[in-house]
Amino acid sequence: MKRRDALKGISLTTLGLAGLSPQVKAAEVLDLADPDKKKEPWEPYGRTRGELERDAKLFKEQFFNKHEMKTISVLADIIIPKDAQSGSATEAGVPDFIEFMAKDQPNLQTPLRGGLLWLDTQAKRRFEKTFTDCSDAQRIEIVEDIAWPERKKTGMSQGIAFFSLMRNLTASGFFTSKMGIADLGYVGNTPNQWDGVPEEVLRQYGLDTF
């Protein structure tokens, strides 16, 4: 739905405005920046000069190599797989997001790169191949040892820390994507009228008489 159409859905007179309001003017501008139409990943979104220069530089760089990107993709889809409600982490673009974050926040670089190597070392010791070359069952065998922080399995604490970081980045990337937000059911970020909690929700929580 075009934002201008969304705006038409609420009465401008209730907003206290008539004619071409600032909101409607703004909506026309926003239509130009419709994410469906955008080609470049770095289309400006109200950037300062310093920010534009820095982001352009980051987009030109590549931090993870192909093998690392593949490992990140496999892990991301183990963490957030496709299910009945929505697609998987890679379908939502999570690996590219993690690549960008590693460049944007350099303090993530060593934990991520080192963690990926830790994972490959585990895979080679156990199965004599890299994590991505392992079978699904072999991958899950390793993941089971690092996905449950409270099991505190001996020798696994660094792997647990790495997996927690991957879990957090994957969730952040997935649920801030278009797909993830639809999955979550967030329905805001659009002009509307707030008139309090819906009546049936008030009843559900026993707050209708409060």
Added chain:
Amino acid sequence: MPDIHFRPSAKTYDVIIIGSGAGGGMAAYELTKAGAKVLLLEAGQHYDPADPKYMTQLKWPWQSPRRGASTRYRPFGDFDAAYGGWDIEGEPYTTKNGTQFKWFRSRMLGGRTNHWGRISLRFGPDDFKRRTIDGLGEDWPIGYDEVAPFYDDTDRLLGVFGTNEGLPNDPDGVFLPAPKPRLHELMIKKANKNLGVTTIPSRLSILTKKINDERGVCFYCHQCGRACMAYADFSSSSCLVNPALKTGNLDVIYFAMAREILTDPKTGLCTGVSYIDTESLEEKSVRGNIVVLGASACESARLLLNSKSTRFPEGLANSSGVVGKYLHDSTGASRAAIIPTLFDRKRYNEDGVGGLHVYSPWWLDNKKLDFPRGYHIEYWGGMGMPSYGFGWGIEKVNGLFPDRSGNKREAGGYGAALKDDYRRFYGAYIGMAGRGEAVAREDNYCEIDPNTVDKYGIPVLRFHYKWSDYERLQAKHMHDTFERIIQEMGGIPLSDKPGPDNDYGLNAPGEIIHEVGTIRMGNDPKKSALNKWQQAHDVKNLFVVDGAPFPSQGDKNCTWTILALSMRASRYIVEQKNAGKL
């Protein structure tokens, strides 16, 4: 036309204002409306939230490659409307004796008002007379009754919603209708009723009704921090500088980093301002008959301290020696929790206004407590737009609760069950933050660092700041209150309760961004730099209209008082000018 980089000739302005935030913006508005020819110096760039090139409102997280994560350029997130932050390249500040202070600056038209929380609280009668009440700090040279008419006019001019509650130290105002509480806010209100913690509609400068033809009305996107394209929230650029420009009496020079106030060695009066053009790095000067400082508490103090001359060896307007001293920020402490009754919530749009719909003004009597000053509580929660950090730390949460079938879950995990946890917990988190009054002390101060200059060659500030037990015990009380509220709601706190080893979770000084007090006003020229009209005791054509003149902070956010007092000082300037006294 704000975009034109105006370079004035050798003309002399009636007034030069330094800084375009709340104080400077209000002075520009009042003085240009009164017919004065005004020059506004802004250290940063132009900004207009209705211009698409600056706009971040209504953007989706995926439009940012970092999904809204903060950067050095935007510490409050990639969509936040504050250019600058704690750490600006080439503009350092230092600290002394191992103490800590964090200094947030915005380099843009409107300054920090573009992103602030719009929490617009009047100080109450007691807030002007704290020394009389508890013997600490200093009374103001004015009382609530003298400021009230200017609060009323500020309410009418800029718009603030709220409710008249008749509370003794949280005065009623000229309020627009307040939005209804969100679900978690109703739950907080109910819990607080049982606990005796006063909880009332918040008071934010957001237009829930039309007040004039220049500004639109709130459309409830919850993004005031990104500044409003409809000008439905108050920021100095949109609501004060823009109308001032329309009078034709205002010129603005951008990228003008004020360096010092120029004075006539014979008369001791201000004659103008020298500044560095931050683009060409040239020093330039402008002439004016009156100088008004609105550069922010610390930046204005820095300017005075850097304006040394034979006649003013300790810096301008500083014969008292108080400039830079009595620096104080609001205290802050916060806690978050998860509320199991909110799991698997029904989805609907509850964005609401940008910020809290209810808050708790200070509800107790400090005479019965072991700390002298109060605090208020701000609340957050709800089904907000996801951003970078969404779901972070779920491995510390999801093992605490059985799954939907009542089976015990293990912390962490992966796969479909994990994916479902994020959905289940969405909208079940709440948080609360205390914002309290610190006691202003002489030994909390900023001064000129003798060894350091910024990239413009201007000597920088060095801070010395320590909390005392007044603030620590207040923070302890905040955390005790937070736990009682969370417990009453049936929630589970998400972090350990801080203790004495980390100052009971007190934020570092400066982090709340309510720093005030560095050029305080008073009746005694030996103990204050400004008189009760915010006019320098030593230099009659010099005024300060930001947070620097505050002798004390109140347990309120400072912006609404900065605005009311800047309006009052500006009208005084006009009266004095018309009476031939300036």
